[in-house]
Amino acid sequence: MITGSTNSLRTQRRSLLALLAIVCILFGAASCASGRAESIDPTKAVTQLAPLPRRAQTPTAGVYYCIFVRSFADSNGDGIGDFKGMTARLDYLNDGNDRTTSDLGVTGIWLLPIFPSQSYHGYNVDDYYGVNPDYGTLADFEEFLSEAEKRGISVIIDMTCNHSSLYTDWFIESRNKDSPYRGWYRWVEDGDTRYNLNQKIWGHNLWNYYEGAYYAGLFESGMPDFNLSNPAVREEFKNIASYWIGKGVDGFRFDAAGHVFNAAKLAAGEESQSQGVAFWKELVGHVRSVKPDAYTVGEVWEPTSTRAVYMQGLGSTFHFDLGTKIVDAIREGSGGKNNIANSLYGDYTTYKEMNPDYIDAPFLTNHDQNRISGMLRGDSRLLKLSASLYILAEGVPFMYYGEEIGLMGAKPDEQIRTPMLWNDPGKDRLQTSWIESKYNKNTIPVSRQQKDPESLLNYYKRLIRVKTAHSALFEGRFTAVATDASEIVSWKMESQKEKAFVLHNLSPEPVTLVLPPEALGADGAPMPLIFAGSSGVTITGTSITLPPRESAVLAAASAQ
Numbered sequence: 001m002i003t004g005s006t007n008s009l010r011t012q013r014r015s016l017l018a019l020l021a022i023v024c025i026l027f028g029a030a031s032c033a034s035g036r037a038e039s040i041d042p043t044k045a046v047t048q049l050a051p052l053p054r055r056a057q058t059p060t061a062g063v064y065y066c067i068f069v070r071s072f073a074d075s076n077g078d079g080i081g082d083f084k085g086m087t088a089r090l091d092y093l094n095d096g097n098d099r100t101t102s103d104l105g106v107t108g109i110w111l112l113p114i115f116p117s118q119s120y121h122g123y124n125v126d127d128y129y130g131v132n133p134d135y136g137t138l139a140d141f142e143e144f145l146s147e148a149e150k151r152g153i154s155v156i157i158d159m160t161c162n163h164s165s166l167y168t169d170w171f172i173e174s175r176n177k178d179s180p181y182r183g184w185y186r187w188v189e190d191g192d193t194r195y196n197l198n199q200k201i202w203g204h205n206l207w208n209y210y211e212g213a214y215y216a217g218l219f220e221s222g223m224p225d226f227n228l229s230n231p232a233v234r235e236e237f238k239n240i241a242s243y244w245i246g247k248g249v250d251g252f253r254f255d256a257a258g259h260v261f262n263a264a265k266l267a268a269g270e271e272s273q274s275q276g277v278a279f280w281k282e283l284v285g286h287v288r289s290v291k292p293d294a295y296t297v298g299e300v301w302e303p304t305s306t307r308a309v310y311m312q313g314l315g316s317t318f319h320f321d322l323g324t325k326i327v328d329a330i331r332e333g334s335g336g337k338n339n340i341a342n343s344l345y346g347d348y349t350t351y352k353e354m355n356p357d358y359i360d361a362p363f364l365t366n367h368d369q370n371r372i373s374g375m376l377r378g379d380s381r382l383l384k385l386s387a388s389l390y391i392l393a394e395g396v397p398f399m400y401y402g403e404e405i406g407l408m409g410a411k412p413d414e415q416i417r418t419p420m421l422w423n424d425p426g427k428d429r430l431q432t433s434w435i436e437s438k439y440n441k442n443t444i445p446v447s448r449q450q451k452d453p454e455s456l457l458n459y460y461k462r463l464i465r466v467k468t469a470h471s472a473l474f475e476g477r478f479t480a481v482a483t484d485a486s487e488i489v490s491w492k493m494e495s496q497k498e499k500a501f502v503l504h505n506l507s508p509e510p511v512t513l514v515l516p517p518e519a520l521g522a523d524g525a526p527m528p529l530i531f532a533g534s535s536g537v538t539i540t541g542t543s544i545t546l547p548p549r550e551s552a553v554l555a556a557a558s559a560q
Contacts (some may be wrong), residue, residue, distance in 0.1 A: 027129055036186035037099040045465065047535045049458050051099045052469040054107065059154035059250040060316075060359055061474045062107025063391065063464045064398045065093055068367060069114060069135050071419045071432050072401060079433040081419075083140035086429060087147050092446070096151035102450070104457075105397060105464040108154040108295070110253050110398060112367060114141065116304040117165060120434075121367075121413070122158075124165035124223045129238045138247075145248035154250035156295055162256040163223040171224050186216035186225045186265050194267040201309070216265040218269075219256070226261050228279050238286045245291050252287065254280070255316070257298030258310060273309060280313025293536055295396070297361050304347045308354040316359040316396070319347070323364040326389045327375050330382050330549075333507050335489040341480035344393060344491070345489050349522040351416060360395030364403065371416055373406040374439065380406065380519055381549045384459045384533065385504060388551035391463045392502050394478040394493065403470070404460040405449055421445040459533075466531045472500035472555055485513040492518045500555035501527065505546035510536075519544075519554050527554040 024468055044050040056062035073085030095103045113122030116130045131141050148155050173181035188195050190212050197207045197214050207214035208221040216225040226233050242253065261275040284296045300307045307317045322344070329340055351358040364372040364386055376382040383406055391397045401407075402420050409416035418437035422428040423445050449455035464529035467473050476493035483490050489508035493500045501519035505511045521527050526539050533550030546552055 019156055037097065038101065040099060040328070042469075042530065045462070045531075046529055047532050047537075049101050049453065049462050049465075052465040053098050054105070054152070054465075054468045055471060056107050056468040056474040057152070059108060059156070060292050060293065062154075062468050064108035064154075064156075064395065064396060065104070065106040066112065066366065066398055066400045068112045068401060068417050069132075070120065070434055071417055073420070073422075073430040074432045075136075077428065080134050081432045081434075083144045085430050085432075087140075089453055090144075090147055090153065093226045094151050094153050100408070101461060102420040103461075104404060105468065106236065106399075106460055107152065107157065108250070108396070109148065110297075111155065111157050113158045113160070113255075118167060118222075118375060119165075121417070123160055123219075125160055126165050126167045128164075128168075129243060138474045142247055149248065154295065156253055156297070157244060157249050157250040158255055159240070159252045160255040161226065161228065161279075162260050163217070166222055166224060174215075174224075176290075177213070180232075181425075183227060183230050186217075186227050188214045190214065199264060202443060204537060208263055218259055218262055218265060226260075229275070234279065234282060237283055241283065241287050242290050245287070245294065250293075251295035251297075252289070252300040254296065254314065257314060258300035258302050261282065273306075276312040277310060279474060280310065284313060295359075297359075297396075304333070304350050308347075308350045308358075311351050311355040311358045315355065315357070316361050318366070318398070319360055319362040319395070321414070321493070322362050322390060322393075323369070323372065323386075326364065326386050327372070328374065329389075329489070329506055330385060333487075335485075335487055335504070335506050337486070338480055338482040340389065340489045340490055341482075341491045345478060345480040348394060360393075361398055362390040362393050362395055363398040363400070364390055365416075366398075366400055366414050367417055368413065369416065370411060371400070371407060371409040372403060373408045373443075374410055378406055378442075380454075380456050383456055385506070385549045385551065386464055387456075387460060387490070388533070389504055391467055392473060392493075392551065392553060393491075394476065395445045397467070399474065404457050404549065405446055406437055406443055406456050409437065410439065415439065423447040462531070466553065470498060470500060470530065470553075470555055471495040472498035473553070476500065479518075481516055481518045483513050483516055485511050487511045490516075494558065497558055498555055499527075499558050500530070500553055502551070502553050503544070503546060504551045505549060508548045510545060510547050512543055515539075515542050515544055515554075521556050527556040529553070530555045 008275050038051050039052045045052050070081045072081040073089045074081050075084035091376045093104050114131050116126040116132050117124055131138050145155055170181050170184050173179045174185045191445055199206045208217050217223050218225050260279055261272040263272040266272055287294050297316040300310045300317045310317055325340055362490045386450050409418055414435055415438055418435055419432040421443055422431055449457035472493045472495045476495040481490055481492045485507055488503055490503045531553040536547035537552045
C-alpha cells in the first residue's frame with residue numbers, strides 16, 4: 001500500500017520537474033540539456049516543426065501513446081520487446097526538454113498488458129502482482145517508470161478486472177467447490193434454471209463445463225470471468241491498484257469495462273448496468289483516494305449513451321466510432337453541415353449530463369482494429385488530416401504506436417500488433433522481430449521520417465506540441481461552430497485562460513471562407529494563427545484560405 005508521504009514525494013518531484021522546465025525556457029537550454037537546443041519562438045512553430053513550451057503537466061492532460069511492449073523495442077536480441085528497450089526509446093517519445101524537436105512530445109504512455117500470461121497479448125492474466133518475464137523483471141519496469149517520470153511522462157497500465165486466465169492461483173483454487181475462492185468467479189451448478197447454460201456469445205459458448213458445474217467465459221473459455229459482486233474480489237482489485245500506484249504508475253486503462261456485469265452472465269432478472277457503474281465508482285474512488293491526480297480510462301465499446309452512463313464511474317472512456325466517422329468524412333471529401341463537429345458536440349453534451357467532469361479519450365484506431373493507414377491507403381496528406389481531426393478535439397487523445405509513421409496492419413489481431421519500424425532492416429539494434437508484418441514492406445521507418453520535414457512523423461510532432469502548449473486545446477471544452485463553407489469542419493475550444501478556433505478543409509481543393517465571430521478577437525480582427533498545416537494557409541482581412549486537406553488553429557487569451 002502506498003503511503004501518503006510517498007505520494008507527497010512524487011507530487012513534489014513533478015512540481016520540481018515543471019519548475020526546471022520553466023527555468024529552461026526562461027534562461028536558456030545550455031545548462032538544462034545536452035545536444036542541440038533551439039530557442040522557443042511560437043511564431044516559428046505555426047508553419048514548421050519548432051519548440052513550444054509544454055503546459056499540459058498532469059496525468060489527465062496532454063497526449064498519450066499506446067505501446068504493445070512485445071513489438072516496441074528489444075534490448076537483448078531475442079526479438080521480443082521489453083522494458084529496457086522501452087526505456088532506451090523514451091527520448092524518442094519525450095526527452096523532457098521543451099527546446100528540442102527530436103522527440104515526439106507525448107505526455108503519457110498507456111502500456112498494453114504487462115502481467116505474466118500464457119498468451120502473446122497478455123489479456124488473460126496469470127498474476128496481477130508480477131510482470132511478464134518476456135519483458136524483463138520488476139526492477140526493469142520500475143526503472144522504466146522512474147526514467148519516464150524524469151521526462152514528465154505519465155504511465156498508465158492495462159488492467160483486466162473482468163476476467164483472469166485459467167492459471168491464476170485464484171481460479172485454480174476456485175475449481176474446488178469447497179474453496180473460499182469458488183465465489184471469486186462466476187460458477188453455476190448444472191441445472192440452475194436462472195441461467196441459459198447453452199448460451200452462445202460472439203460465436204462461442206458463454207458457459208464452460210467443469211466437473212458438474214459451469215464457469216462464465218465471456219470472451220473465451222481461457223478467460224474465466226470474475227464475480228465482481230463478491231466484496232473480497234473488489235477488495236483484491238483495490239489492493240492491486242494500490243500496489244501498482246506504489247510502484248509508480250499514474251493510473252489505469254480498464255479493459256472490457258462495459259462488460260464487468262454483462263447481462264449474459266447474470267441470473268435472469270438481474271440488472272447489469274447499474275452494478276457495473278457502482279463497481280467502477282468504488283474502484284476508481286479508491287484509486288483517487290490513493291493518488292488524487294490518477295488518470296483512469298475505460299474501454300466501453302458501445303454507443304454514446306452507454307459510454308456516458310459509464311462515465312459516472314470511470315471518469316473517462318474511449319471515443320469509439322470517432323475514427324470511423326473521420327475516415328468516412330475524409331473519403332467523402334466534405335464537411336457536410338459540419339457533421340463531425342456536431343456529432344462530437346452531441347456526444348460531449350451527453351457525457352456532461354452524466355458527469356460534468358468527464359474527460360473524453362479520442363483515438364483513430366487501437367490494438368483491436370485495422371490500422372488507420374491501411375484505411376486511407378497510406379496517403380500522407382489524408383493521414384495528417386485524420387490526426388488533426390482527433391488530436392485537436394476535446395480531451396486526452398490516444399495514439400496507437402506506429403500511427404505516427406503510417407504503420408499498416410489488418411486482422412487477424414497479430415497483424416495489427418506487429419513490430420515498430422525504427423530503421424531499414426538490420427540497421428537498428430532495438431528492432432523487435434517476434435512476428436513478420438504482411439503489410440509494412442513499403443512503410444518508411446522512423447530514421448528516414450525524422451530527416452524529412454514534410455513526413456507524417458514530423459507532422460505529429462507539430463500537432464502534439466501545439467496541443468500540449470495551449471490550455472484551450474488540452475483542457476478546453478468544445479463547441480461546434482459552422483462556417484459558410486460546406487468543405488470545412490470547425491469548432492471552438494475554450495478554457496478559463498484561452499480560446500481557440502479550429503478549422504479543417506476536408507476537400508481536395510483549396511477553400512477560402514469568411515471567419516465567423518468565434519475566430520475573431522475583441523477588436524474584430526482574426527485571432528493569431530498558432531498552427532497551420534503549411535505556409536499555404538493565409539489570412540486576409542477576416543477571410544482565411546486553407547489548402548486541400550489542411551487544418552489551422554487560431555487562438556488568443558480569454559478576456560478576464
